[in-house]
Amino acid sequence: MPDEENTKQDTDRDARVFALYEQLLEMEQRLIPTGLHVFGRASSAGEQADLFKMIASFDRPEHGIRALPQEIVGDAVRKFLDRGSEAAIRFCEGHGLGPELTRPVFVLLETVSTKLKTNGEVDSLIRALRGEFIEPGPGADIIQNPDVLPTGRNTHAINPYSVPSTAAFVRSEIVATSLLERYRSENGRFPEAMALVLWGLDNIKTQGEGVAQALWLLGVRPVRDALNRTTSVEAIPLGELGRPRIDIVMTVSGIFRDLFSPTVQLLDKAVRLVAQLDEPLELNYVRKHVLEQIKQEACTPDDAAVRVFSNAPGNYGTNVNFMVMDSQWEREETLGDLFVTRKCFAYGRDSQGRAIEGREARLAMDRALSRVEATYQNIDTFEIGLTDVDHYFEYLGGVSKAVEKRARAKPAIYLSDSLSREVKIRSLEETVRLETRTKTLNPKWYEGMLKHGFRGVAEIENHVSNTFGWSATADAVDDWIYTEVANTFLFDESMLERLRDLNPHSAHALAQRLLEANGRGYWDADTEVLAKLRDISRSLEDQLEGVA
Ligand code: BEZ
Ligand code: MG
Numbered sequence: 001m002p003d004e005e006n007t008k009q010d011t012d013r014d015a016r017v018f019a020l021y022e023q024l025l026e027m028e029q030r031l032i033p034t035g036l037h038v039f040g041r042a043s044s045a046g047e048q049a050d051l052f053k054m055i056a057s058f059d060r061p062e063h064g065i066r067a068l069p070q071e072i073v074g075d076a077v078r079k080f081l082d083r084g085s086e087a088a089i090r091f092c093e094g095h096g097l098g099p100e101l102t103r104p105v106f107v108l109l110e111t112v113s114t115k116l117k118t119n120g121e122v123d124s125l126i127r128a129l130r131g132e133f134i135e136p137g138p139g140a141d142i143i144q145n146p147d148v149l150p151t152g153r154n155t156h157a158i159n160p161y162s163v164p165s166t167a168a169f170v171r172s173e174i175v176a177t178s179l180l181e182r183y184r185s186e187n188g189r190f191p192e193a194m195a196l197v198l199w200g201l202d203n204i205k206t207q208g209e210g211v212a213q214a215l216w217l218l219g220v221r222p223v224r225d226a227l228n229r230t231t232s233v234e235a236i237p238l239g240e241l242g243r244p245r246i247d248i249v250m251t252v253s254g255i256f257r258d259l260f261s262p263t264v265q266l267l268d269k270a271v272r273l274v275a276q277l278d279e280p281l282e283l284n285y286v287r288k289h290v291l292e293q294i295k296q297e298a299c300t301p302d303d304a305a306v307r308v309f310s311n312a313p314g315n316y317g318t319n320v321n322f323m324v325m326d327s328q329w330e331r332e333e334t335l336g337d338l339f340v341t342r343k344c345f346a347y348g349r350d351s352q353g354r355a356i357e358g359r360e361a362r363l364a365m366d367r368a369l370s371r372v373e374a375t376y377q378n379i380d381t382f383e384i385g386l387t388d389v390d391h392y393f394e395y396l397g398g399v400s401k402a403v404e405k406r407a408r409a410k411p412a413i414y415l416s417d418s419l420s421r422e423v424k425i426r427s428l429e430e431t432v433r434l435e436t437r438t439k440t441l442n443p444k445w446y447e448g449m450l451k452h453g454f455r456g457v458a459e460i461e462n463h464v465s466n467t468f469g470w471s472a473t474a475d476a477v478d479d480w481i482y483t484e485v486a487n488t489f490l491f492d493e494s495m496l497e498r499l500r501d502l503n504p505h506s507a508h509a510l511a512q513r514l515l516e517a518n519g520r521g522y523w524d525a526d527t528e529v530l531a532k533l534r535d536i537s538r539s540l541e542d543q544l545e546g547v548a
Pocket of ligand 1: 198199202255256
Protein backbone atom coordinates (compact mmCIF):
# COMPACT_ATOMS: atom_id res chain seq x y z
CA MET A 1 0.00 0.00 0.00
CA PRO A 2 1.44 3.40 -0.92
CA ASP A 3 2.51 5.58 1.99
CA GLU A 4 -0.06 8.22 1.22
CA GLU A 5 -2.89 5.77 1.61
CA ASN A 6 -1.42 4.47 4.86
CA THR A 7 -1.30 7.97 6.24
CA LYS A 8 -4.87 8.61 5.19
CA GLN A 9 -6.03 5.44 6.94
CA ASP A 10 -4.18 6.45 10.07
CA THR A 11 -5.78 9.88 10.01
CA ASP A 12 -9.24 8.39 9.48
CA ARG A 13 -8.72 5.99 12.35
CA ASP A 14 -7.46 8.76 14.62
CA ALA A 15 -10.45 10.91 13.73
CA ARG A 16 -12.83 8.06 14.52
CA VAL A 17 -11.15 7.29 17.83
CA PHE A 18 -11.25 10.96 18.73
CA ALA A 19 -14.94 11.25 17.84
CA LEU A 20 -15.63 8.20 20.03
CA TYR A 21 -13.62 9.69 22.87
CA GLU A 22 -15.61 12.92 22.62
CA GLN A 23 -18.88 11.00 22.78
CA LEU A 24 -17.78 9.08 25.86
CA LEU A 25 -16.68 12.30 27.53
CA GLU A 26 -20.01 13.92 26.70
CA MET A 27 -21.85 11.07 28.41
CA GLU A 28 -19.55 10.99 31.40
CA GLN A 29 -19.91 14.71 32.00
CA ARG A 30 -23.65 14.83 31.61
CA LEU A 31 -25.48 15.74 34.78
CA ILE A 32 -28.48 13.52 35.45
CA PRO A 33 -31.01 13.44 38.26
CA THR A 34 -30.21 10.37 40.39
CA GLY A 35 -33.55 9.97 42.08
CA LEU A 36 -36.74 11.87 42.63
CA HIS A 37 -37.17 14.87 44.84
CA VAL A 38 -39.01 13.96 48.01
CA PHE A 39 -41.21 16.84 49.07
CA GLY A 40 -39.92 18.37 52.28
CA ARG A 41 -36.64 16.45 52.34
CA ALA A 42 -33.26 18.18 51.89
CA SER A 43 -30.82 16.60 49.41
CA SER A 44 -28.00 14.35 50.63
CA ALA A 45 -24.28 15.13 50.42
CA GLY A 46 -23.78 12.44 47.77
CA GLU A 47 -26.37 14.04 45.52
CA GLN A 48 -24.69 17.40 45.95
CA ALA A 49 -21.23 16.62 44.53
CA ASP A 50 -22.38 16.58 40.89
CA LEU A 51 -24.57 19.62 41.39
CA PHE A 52 -21.70 21.62 42.91
CA LYS A 53 -19.46 20.62 40.05
CA MET A 54 -21.96 22.04 37.59
CA ILE A 55 -22.47 25.22 39.60
CA ALA A 56 -18.70 25.75 39.75
CA SER A 57 -18.47 25.11 35.99
CA PHE A 58 -20.86 27.92 35.06
CA ASP A 59 -19.54 31.39 34.17
CA ARG A 60 -21.39 34.22 35.93
CA PRO A 61 -19.92 37.42 34.47
CA GLU A 62 -22.75 39.49 35.99
CA HIS A 63 -21.51 38.46 39.47
CA GLY A 64 -17.81 38.51 38.64
CA ILE A 65 -17.57 34.73 39.01
CA ARG A 66 -15.47 32.72 36.59
CA ALA A 67 -16.03 29.00 36.07
CA LEU A 68 -13.33 26.70 37.44
CA PRO A 69 -11.39 25.01 34.63
CA GLN A 70 -12.70 21.61 33.61
CA GLU A 71 -9.39 19.83 34.43
CA ILE A 72 -9.58 20.63 38.15
CA VAL A 73 -13.23 21.32 38.94
CA GLY A 74 -14.02 17.75 40.05
CA ASP A 75 -11.09 17.52 42.47
CA ALA A 76 -11.62 21.06 43.73
CA VAL A 77 -15.26 20.36 44.57
CA ARG A 78 -14.33 17.11 46.33
CA LYS A 79 -11.78 19.04 48.38
CA PHE A 80 -14.46 21.62 49.20
CA LEU A 81 -16.92 18.96 50.35
CA ASP A 82 -14.31 17.08 52.42
CA ARG A 83 -12.24 19.91 53.88
CA GLY A 84 -14.03 23.20 53.29
CA SER A 85 -13.46 26.38 51.28
CA GLU A 86 -9.97 27.27 52.46
CA ALA A 87 -8.56 23.84 51.57
CA ALA A 88 -10.23 24.03 48.15
CA ILE A 89 -8.84 27.52 47.53
CA ARG A 90 -5.33 26.28 48.45
CA PHE A 91 -5.80 23.28 46.15
CA CYS A 92 -6.63 25.61 43.24
CA GLU A 93 -3.66 27.80 44.10
CA GLY A 94 -1.48 24.73 43.68
CA HIS A 95 -2.81 24.60 40.12
CA GLY A 96 -1.96 28.20 39.38
CA LEU A 97 -5.35 29.77 40.14
CA GLY A 98 -5.11 32.64 42.62
CA PRO A 99 -7.58 32.99 45.54
CA GLU A 100 -8.97 36.20 44.01
CA LEU A 101 -10.30 34.05 41.16
CA THR A 102 -11.54 31.06 43.11
CA ARG A 103 -12.82 32.54 46.39
CA PRO A 104 -16.05 33.89 44.81
CA VAL A 105 -16.81 30.39 43.49
CA PHE A 106 -16.44 28.76 46.91
CA VAL A 107 -18.37 31.54 48.64
CA LEU A 108 -21.21 30.75 46.23
CA LEU A 109 -20.91 27.01 46.91
CA GLU A 110 -21.02 27.67 50.68
CA THR A 111 -24.20 29.68 50.29
CA VAL A 112 -25.77 26.98 48.14
CA SER A 113 -24.66 24.31 50.62
CA THR A 114 -26.26 26.14 53.53
CA LYS A 115 -29.48 26.77 51.65
CA LEU A 116 -29.70 23.13 50.54
CA LYS A 117 -29.65 22.01 54.17
CA THR A 118 -32.81 23.90 54.95
CA ASN A 119 -36.08 22.83 53.44
CA GLY A 120 -39.19 24.82 54.17
CA GLU A 121 -41.46 23.04 51.72
CA VAL A 122 -43.81 21.31 54.16
CA ASP A 123 -43.89 24.33 56.44
CA SER A 124 -44.65 26.72 53.57
CA LEU A 125 -47.33 24.45 52.19
CA ILE A 126 -49.10 24.40 55.54
CA ARG A 127 -48.78 28.17 55.86
CA ALA A 128 -50.08 28.64 52.31
CA LEU A 129 -53.08 26.46 53.12
CA ARG A 130 -53.76 28.73 56.08
CA GLY A 131 -53.64 31.70 53.72
CA GLU A 132 -50.48 33.12 55.26
CA PHE A 133 -47.73 35.06 53.50
CA ILE A 134 -45.10 33.02 51.64
CA GLU A 135 -41.81 34.68 50.83
CA PRO A 136 -41.35 34.99 47.04
CA GLY A 137 -38.40 33.50 45.15
CA PRO A 138 -37.33 33.32 41.50
CA GLY A 139 -38.28 30.45 39.20
CA ALA A 140 -35.18 29.28 37.38
CA ASP A 141 -32.74 26.46 36.82
CA ILE A 142 -30.67 25.82 39.94
CA ILE A 143 -27.38 25.84 38.01
CA GLN A 144 -28.10 29.02 36.10
CA ASN A 145 -29.51 30.78 39.12
CA PRO A 146 -28.76 29.30 42.58
CA ASP A 147 -30.97 32.05 44.06
CA VAL A 148 -33.89 29.65 43.52
CA LEU A 149 -32.81 28.24 46.91
CA PRO A 150 -34.12 27.76 49.51
CA THR A 151 -37.06 25.86 48.03
CA GLY A 152 -40.54 26.17 49.48
CA ARG A 153 -41.02 29.77 48.47
CA ASN A 154 -43.66 31.37 46.30
CA THR A 155 -42.15 31.11 42.82
CA HIS A 156 -42.51 34.28 40.83
CA ALA A 157 -42.11 34.47 37.09
CA ILE A 158 -40.80 37.33 35.09
CA ASN A 159 -41.77 40.67 33.66
CA PRO A 160 -42.60 39.72 30.06
CA TYR A 161 -41.57 43.16 28.85
CA SER A 162 -37.99 42.40 29.94
CA VAL A 163 -37.82 39.45 27.54
CA PRO A 164 -35.46 38.72 25.92
CA SER A 165 -32.88 40.05 28.34
CA THR A 166 -29.74 41.57 26.85
CA ALA A 167 -27.71 38.57 28.05
CA ALA A 168 -30.22 36.12 26.54
CA PHE A 169 -30.12 37.92 23.21
CA VAL A 170 -26.31 37.92 23.14
CA ARG A 171 -26.11 34.23 24.12
CA SER A 172 -28.67 33.25 21.49
CA GLU A 173 -26.76 34.49 18.47
CA ILE A 174 -24.35 31.58 18.63
CA VAL A 175 -27.18 29.09 19.09
CA ALA A 176 -29.02 30.40 16.02
CA THR A 177 -25.81 30.45 13.99
CA SER A 178 -24.82 26.92 15.06
CA LEU A 179 -28.30 25.65 14.26
CA LEU A 180 -28.20 27.06 10.74
CA GLU A 181 -24.64 25.84 10.23
CA ARG A 182 -25.61 22.34 11.32
CA TYR A 183 -28.45 22.29 8.80
CA ARG A 184 -26.19 23.69 6.11
CA SER A 185 -23.47 21.13 6.77
CA GLU A 186 -26.03 18.37 6.21
CA ASN A 187 -27.99 19.90 3.34
CA GLY A 188 -25.62 22.23 1.55
CA ARG A 189 -27.84 25.30 2.08
CA PHE A 190 -29.87 27.10 4.73
CA PRO A 191 -33.42 25.97 5.52
CA GLU A 192 -36.02 28.33 4.04
CA ALA A 193 -38.45 27.76 6.88
CA MET A 194 -38.25 26.30 10.36
CA ALA A 195 -40.81 25.47 13.06
CA LEU A 196 -39.91 26.40 16.63
CA VAL A 197 -41.51 25.30 19.88
CA LEU A 198 -41.63 27.93 22.62
CA TRP A 199 -42.53 27.12 26.22
CA GLY A 200 -43.35 29.47 29.05
CA LEU A 201 -41.34 27.99 31.89
CA ASP A 202 -38.24 27.69 29.74
CA ASN A 203 -38.37 31.32 28.75
CA ILE A 204 -38.80 32.30 32.38
CA LYS A 205 -35.72 30.30 33.33
CA THR A 206 -33.55 31.74 30.59
CA GLN A 207 -35.04 35.24 30.42
CA GLY A 208 -36.22 34.47 26.92
CA GLU A 209 -33.47 32.56 25.14
CA GLY A 210 -36.01 30.71 22.99
CA VAL A 211 -37.60 34.03 22.01
CA ALA A 212 -34.19 35.52 21.25
CA GLN A 213 -33.28 32.57 19.03
CA ALA A 214 -36.46 33.13 17.00
CA LEU A 215 -35.58 36.82 16.59
CA TRP A 216 -32.05 35.96 15.45
CA LEU A 217 -33.32 33.48 12.87
CA LEU A 218 -35.59 36.20 11.48
CA GLY A 219 -32.68 38.62 11.60
CA VAL A 220 -34.16 41.25 13.91
CA ARG A 221 -33.16 42.68 17.26
CA PRO A 222 -35.40 43.79 20.14
CA VAL A 223 -35.94 47.50 20.71
CA ARG A 224 -36.83 48.97 24.10
CA ASP A 225 -39.17 51.89 24.57
CA ALA A 226 -38.81 54.91 26.87
CA LEU A 227 -39.99 52.78 29.80
CA ASN A 228 -37.31 50.17 29.00
CA ARG A 229 -39.96 47.73 27.81
CA THR A 230 -39.25 45.49 24.84
CA THR A 231 -42.17 46.43 22.65
CA SER A 232 -40.64 46.53 19.20
CA VAL A 233 -37.99 45.12 16.89
CA GLU A 234 -35.70 46.44 14.18
CA ALA A 235 -34.20 44.58 11.25
CA ILE A 236 -30.52 43.70 11.40
CA PRO A 237 -29.22 44.82 7.98
CA LEU A 238 -28.56 41.89 5.63
CA GLY A 239 -24.92 42.95 5.27
CA GLU A 240 -24.46 42.60 9.00
CA LEU A 241 -26.49 39.39 9.25
CA GLY A 242 -24.46 37.75 6.47
CA ARG A 243 -27.16 35.16 5.64
CA PRO A 244 -30.80 34.96 4.61
CA ARG A 245 -33.65 35.67 7.01
CA ILE A 246 -35.33 32.37 7.85
CA ASP A 247 -39.11 31.98 7.81
CA ILE A 248 -40.13 30.91 11.32
CA VAL A 249 -43.35 29.17 12.33
CA MET A 250 -43.80 29.42 16.08
CA THR A 251 -45.98 27.04 18.04
CA VAL A 252 -46.21 28.34 21.57
CA SER A 253 -47.61 26.55 24.59
CA GLY A 254 -50.74 27.75 26.33
CA ILE A 255 -48.59 28.72 29.29
CA PHE A 256 -46.35 30.85 27.06
CA ARG A 257 -49.41 32.52 25.51
CA ASP A 258 -50.78 33.38 28.95
CA LEU A 259 -47.53 34.52 30.59
CA PHE A 260 -45.92 36.23 27.62
CA SER A 261 -48.71 38.09 25.93
CA PRO A 262 -46.51 41.11 24.99
CA THR A 263 -43.87 38.67 23.68
CA VAL A 264 -46.43 36.96 21.46
CA GLN A 265 -47.15 40.41 20.00
CA LEU A 266 -43.43 41.06 19.60
CA LEU A 267 -42.82 37.82 17.68
CA ASP A 268 -45.78 38.44 15.39
CA LYS A 269 -44.59 42.01 14.82
CA ALA A 270 -41.13 40.72 13.93
CA VAL A 271 -42.49 38.41 11.21
CA ARG A 272 -44.66 41.17 9.73
CA LEU A 273 -41.75 43.61 9.75
CA VAL A 274 -39.48 41.16 7.94
CA ALA A 275 -42.21 40.33 5.40
CA GLN A 276 -42.35 43.99 4.39
CA LEU A 277 -38.63 44.60 3.92
CA ASP A 278 -37.70 45.45 0.38
CA GLU A 279 -35.00 42.80 0.00
CA PRO A 280 -33.97 40.12 -2.53
CA LEU A 281 -36.24 37.10 -2.06
CA GLU A 282 -33.30 34.69 -1.85
CA LEU A 283 -32.17 36.57 1.25
CA ASN A 284 -35.56 37.02 2.85
CA TYR A 285 -37.52 33.77 2.93
CA VAL A 286 -40.36 35.29 4.94
CA ARG A 287 -41.04 37.80 2.19
CA LYS A 288 -40.54 35.16 -0.49
CA HIS A 289 -43.14 32.86 1.06
CA VAL A 290 -45.64 35.58 1.87
CA LEU A 291 -45.56 36.88 -1.72
CA GLU A 292 -45.85 33.35 -3.11
CA GLN A 293 -48.86 32.66 -0.98
CA ILE A 294 -50.63 35.89 -1.87
CA LYS A 295 -50.14 35.07 -5.54
CA GLN A 296 -51.19 31.43 -5.31
CA GLU A 297 -54.19 31.80 -3.07
CA ALA A 298 -55.36 35.34 -3.52
CA CYS A 299 -55.24 35.78 0.25
CA THR A 300 -54.51 39.04 2.06
CA PRO A 301 -50.94 39.94 3.12
CA ASP A 302 -52.19 39.81 6.72
CA ASP A 303 -53.35 36.21 6.36
CA ALA A 304 -50.18 35.17 4.54
CA ALA A 305 -47.96 36.45 7.38
CA VAL A 306 -49.52 34.55 10.28
CA ARG A 307 -46.74 32.64 12.05
CA VAL A 308 -47.52 32.56 15.79
CA PHE A 309 -49.85 29.71 16.75
CA SER A 310 -51.15 28.36 20.01
CA ASN A 311 -54.23 26.68 21.46
CA ALA A 312 -57.65 28.28 21.45
CA PRO A 313 -57.97 30.76 24.33
CA GLY A 314 -58.29 28.90 27.62
CA ASN A 315 -56.98 25.64 26.12
CA TYR A 316 -53.65 23.96 26.78
CA GLY A 317 -51.57 21.12 25.34
CA THR A 318 -51.63 19.14 22.13
CA ASN A 319 -53.16 15.85 23.42
CA VAL A 320 -50.67 14.05 21.16
CA ASN A 321 -49.11 12.59 24.31
CA PHE A 322 -52.44 11.16 25.50
CA MET A 323 -53.17 9.66 22.10
CA VAL A 324 -49.74 7.99 22.02
CA MET A 325 -49.80 6.75 25.61
CA ASP A 326 -53.28 5.28 25.25
CA SER A 327 -52.37 3.66 21.88
CA GLN A 328 -55.39 5.40 20.38
CA TRP A 329 -54.19 5.85 16.83
CA GLU A 330 -53.76 3.76 13.75
CA ARG A 331 -51.89 6.00 11.33
CA GLU A 332 -49.09 8.22 12.52
CA GLU A 333 -50.31 11.18 10.50
CA THR A 334 -53.28 11.36 12.89
CA LEU A 335 -50.80 12.54 15.54
CA GLY A 336 -49.67 15.45 13.37
CA ASP A 337 -53.26 16.31 12.45
CA LEU A 338 -54.23 16.36 16.12
CA PHE A 339 -51.32 18.72 16.80
CA VAL A 340 -52.63 21.14 14.17
CA THR A 341 -56.23 20.84 15.35
CA ARG A 342 -55.13 21.83 18.86
CA LYS A 343 -52.59 24.49 17.86
CA CYS A 344 -54.03 26.23 14.81
CA PHE A 345 -55.12 29.40 16.61
CA ALA A 346 -53.33 32.55 15.48
CA TYR A 347 -52.17 35.32 17.79
CA GLY A 348 -50.81 38.78 17.06
CA ARG A 349 -52.07 41.94 15.42
CA ASP A 350 -53.04 42.66 11.81
CA SER A 351 -51.75 45.56 9.72
CA GLN A 352 -54.62 47.75 10.94
CA GLY A 353 -53.48 47.19 14.50
CA ARG A 354 -56.44 44.95 15.33
CA ALA A 355 -55.68 42.23 17.86
CA ILE A 356 -55.85 38.63 16.70
CA GLU A 357 -56.52 36.71 19.88
CA GLY A 358 -56.72 33.06 19.07
CA ARG A 359 -58.50 33.17 15.75
CA GLU A 360 -58.82 29.73 14.18
CA ALA A 361 -56.40 29.65 11.24
CA ARG A 362 -56.03 26.04 10.19
CA LEU A 363 -55.37 26.74 6.54
CA ALA A 364 -52.73 29.37 7.38
CA MET A 365 -51.00 26.90 9.68
CA ASP A 366 -51.14 24.11 7.09
CA ARG A 367 -49.53 26.43 4.54
CA ALA A 368 -46.86 27.70 6.91
CA LEU A 369 -45.93 24.15 7.94
CA SER A 370 -45.86 22.94 4.34
CA ARG A 371 -42.66 24.95 3.75
CA VAL A 372 -40.85 23.87 6.91
CA GLU A 373 -37.58 21.99 6.42
CA ALA A 374 -36.34 21.84 10.00
CA THR A 375 -37.94 21.83 13.44
CA TYR A 376 -36.26 22.88 16.66
CA GLN A 377 -36.62 23.28 20.40
CA ASN A 378 -34.26 24.78 22.92
CA ILE A 379 -33.39 22.65 25.96
CA ASP A 380 -32.09 24.71 28.82
CA THR A 381 -32.02 22.51 31.87
CA PHE A 382 -30.31 19.34 33.01
CA GLU A 383 -33.28 18.44 35.14
CA ILE A 384 -35.76 17.58 32.43
CA GLY A 385 -34.93 16.12 29.03
CA LEU A 386 -36.52 14.40 26.06
CA THR A 387 -37.41 11.16 27.83
CA ASP A 388 -38.30 12.52 31.29
CA VAL A 389 -41.67 13.95 30.31
CA ASP A 390 -44.17 13.38 27.50
CA HIS A 391 -44.26 17.08 26.62
CA TYR A 392 -41.22 17.15 24.36
CA PHE A 393 -42.61 14.54 22.00
CA GLU A 394 -46.14 15.97 22.11
CA TYR A 395 -44.75 19.36 20.98
CA LEU A 396 -41.57 18.86 18.95
CA GLY A 397 -42.63 15.39 17.83
CA GLY A 398 -46.16 16.61 17.12
CA VAL A 399 -45.12 19.56 15.00
CA SER A 400 -42.54 17.44 13.13
CA LYS A 401 -45.18 14.87 12.27
CA ALA A 402 -47.50 17.65 11.08
CA VAL A 403 -44.71 19.03 8.88
CA GLU A 404 -43.95 15.59 7.42
CA LYS A 405 -47.42 15.29 5.90
CA ARG A 406 -47.81 18.92 4.82
CA ALA A 407 -44.30 19.37 3.37
CA ARG A 408 -44.31 15.79 2.00
CA ALA A 409 -40.89 15.28 3.56
CA LYS A 410 -39.60 14.56 7.03
CA PRO A 411 -38.01 17.68 8.51
CA ALA A 412 -34.57 17.69 10.09
CA ILE A 413 -35.22 17.79 13.84
CA TYR A 414 -32.78 19.55 16.16
CA LEU A 415 -32.37 20.37 19.82
CA SER A 416 -29.87 22.61 21.51
CA ASP A 417 -28.10 22.21 24.78
CA SER A 418 -27.52 25.80 25.73
CA LEU A 419 -26.45 25.04 29.29
CA SER A 420 -23.23 23.23 28.39
CA ARG A 421 -19.94 25.04 28.21
CA GLU A 422 -20.15 25.12 24.47
CA VAL A 423 -23.42 25.50 22.66
CA LYS A 424 -24.25 22.18 21.15
CA ILE A 425 -26.80 21.44 18.45
CA ARG A 426 -27.84 17.81 18.25
CA SER A 427 -30.17 15.96 15.95
CA LEU A 428 -33.19 14.37 17.59
CA GLU A 429 -31.69 10.89 17.04
CA GLU A 430 -28.44 11.92 18.75
CA THR A 431 -30.34 13.39 21.68
CA VAL A 432 -32.48 10.27 22.11
CA ARG A 433 -29.31 8.12 22.14
CA LEU A 434 -27.61 10.39 24.66
CA GLU A 435 -30.65 10.45 26.95
CA THR A 436 -31.01 6.69 26.73
CA ARG A 437 -27.37 6.04 27.57
CA THR A 438 -27.14 8.56 30.38
CA LYS A 439 -30.57 7.92 31.91
CA THR A 440 -32.80 4.95 31.01
CA LEU A 441 -29.94 2.44 30.56
CA ASN A 442 -27.55 3.99 33.08
CA PRO A 443 -27.39 1.96 36.35
CA LYS A 444 -26.64 5.15 38.26
CA TRP A 445 -29.95 6.57 37.05
CA TYR A 446 -32.22 3.52 37.36
CA GLU A 447 -30.82 2.40 40.70
CA GLY A 448 -31.49 5.94 41.94
CA MET A 449 -35.08 5.54 40.75
CA LEU A 450 -35.51 2.05 42.21
CA LYS A 451 -34.72 3.44 45.66
CA HIS A 452 -38.16 5.06 45.41
CA GLY A 453 -39.84 1.66 45.06
CA PHE A 454 -43.23 1.69 43.35
CA ARG A 455 -42.82 5.23 41.97
CA GLY A 456 -39.31 4.48 40.72
CA VAL A 457 -40.49 1.57 38.54
CA ALA A 458 -43.23 3.82 37.19
CA GLU A 459 -40.53 6.36 36.24
CA ILE A 460 -38.53 3.73 34.35
CA GLU A 461 -41.66 2.68 32.48
CA ASN A 462 -42.44 6.36 31.76
CA HIS A 463 -39.01 6.86 30.24
CA VAL A 464 -39.50 3.89 27.95
CA SER A 465 -42.95 5.12 26.94
CA ASN A 466 -41.66 8.64 26.32
CA THR A 467 -38.91 7.13 24.19
CA PHE A 468 -41.61 5.21 22.32
CA GLY A 469 -43.29 8.60 21.75
CA TRP A 470 -40.26 9.55 19.64
CA SER A 471 -40.77 6.46 17.50
CA ALA A 472 -44.43 7.33 16.99
CA THR A 473 -43.91 10.98 16.13
CA ALA A 474 -40.50 10.95 14.45
CA ASP A 475 -39.18 7.41 13.96
CA ALA A 476 -36.12 8.56 15.91
CA VAL A 477 -35.38 5.50 18.05
CA ASP A 478 -32.77 2.91 17.07
CA ASP A 479 -33.58 -0.80 17.39
CA TRP A 480 -30.76 -1.34 19.90
CA ILE A 481 -32.50 0.96 22.36
CA TYR A 482 -35.56 -1.29 22.67
CA THR A 483 -33.35 -4.39 22.67
CA GLU A 484 -31.26 -3.07 25.55
CA VAL A 485 -34.33 -1.97 27.50
CA ALA A 486 -35.64 -5.53 27.24
CA ASN A 487 -32.26 -6.99 28.24
CA THR A 488 -31.77 -4.64 31.18
CA PHE A 489 -35.20 -4.62 32.78
CA LEU A 490 -37.02 -7.78 31.73
CA PHE A 491 -34.53 -10.43 30.60
CA ASP A 492 -32.29 -10.02 33.63
CA GLU A 493 -33.99 -12.35 36.09
CA SER A 494 -33.01 -10.62 39.29
CA MET A 495 -34.03 -7.22 37.88
CA LEU A 496 -37.37 -8.62 36.74
CA GLU A 497 -37.93 -9.99 40.25
CA ARG A 498 -37.26 -6.57 41.75
CA LEU A 499 -39.66 -4.82 39.35
CA ARG A 500 -42.29 -7.52 39.96
CA ASP A 501 -42.08 -7.01 43.70
CA LEU A 502 -42.01 -3.23 43.63
CA ASN A 503 -44.57 -2.49 40.94
CA PRO A 504 -45.97 -5.27 38.73
CA HIS A 505 -48.33 -2.81 37.00
CA SER A 506 -45.50 -0.75 35.56
CA ALA A 507 -43.41 -3.84 34.77
CA HIS A 508 -46.36 -5.18 32.79
CA ALA A 509 -46.87 -1.84 31.04
CA LEU A 510 -43.17 -1.83 30.11
CA ALA A 511 -43.40 -5.29 28.53
CA GLN A 512 -46.55 -4.26 26.68
CA ARG A 513 -44.94 -1.09 25.38
CA LEU A 514 -42.02 -3.06 23.97
CA LEU A 515 -44.43 -5.43 22.24
CA GLU A 516 -46.30 -2.42 20.87
CA ALA A 517 -43.02 -0.97 19.56
CA ASN A 518 -42.49 -4.18 17.64
CA GLY A 519 -46.11 -4.40 16.52
CA ARG A 520 -46.04 -0.89 15.07
CA GLY A 521 -42.79 -1.54 13.24
CA TYR A 522 -40.48 0.55 15.43
CA TRP A 523 -38.43 -2.35 16.73
CA ASP A 524 -37.13 -5.17 14.64
CA ALA A 525 -36.83 -7.94 17.25
CA ASP A 526 -36.09 -11.67 16.91
CA THR A 527 -38.95 -14.13 17.21
CA GLU A 528 -37.43 -15.69 20.35
CA VAL A 529 -37.13 -12.28 21.96
CA LEU A 530 -40.78 -11.56 21.28
CA ALA A 531 -41.86 -14.98 22.55
CA LYS A 532 -39.93 -14.36 25.77
CA LEU A 533 -41.50 -10.93 26.14
CA ARG A 534 -44.99 -12.35 25.68
CA ASP A 535 -44.28 -14.95 28.35
CA ILE A 536 -43.11 -12.31 30.78
CA SER A 537 -46.07 -10.10 30.01
CA ARG A 538 -48.46 -12.99 30.54
CA SER A 539 -46.93 -14.00 33.84
CA LEU A 540 -47.11 -10.39 35.05
CA GLU A 541 -50.72 -10.28 34.01
CA ASP A 542 -51.40 -13.47 35.96
CA GLN A 543 -49.72 -11.94 38.96
CA LEU A 544 -51.86 -8.81 38.67
CA GLU A 545 -55.00 -10.89 38.40
CA GLY A 546 -53.99 -12.99 41.36
CA VAL A 547 -53.78 -16.17 39.27
CA ALA A 548 -50.09 -16.87 39.90
C1 BEZ B 1 -44.57 25.54 29.37
O1 BEZ B 1 -43.88 25.97 30.27
O2 BEZ B 1 -44.95 26.28 28.48
C2 BEZ B 1 -44.88 24.09 29.32
C3 BEZ B 1 -44.72 23.32 30.46
C4 BEZ B 1 -45.02 21.97 30.43
C5 BEZ B 1 -45.50 21.39 29.27
C6 BEZ B 1 -45.66 22.16 28.14
C7 BEZ B 1 -45.35 23.51 28.16
MG1 MG C 1 -36.38 1.99 13.41
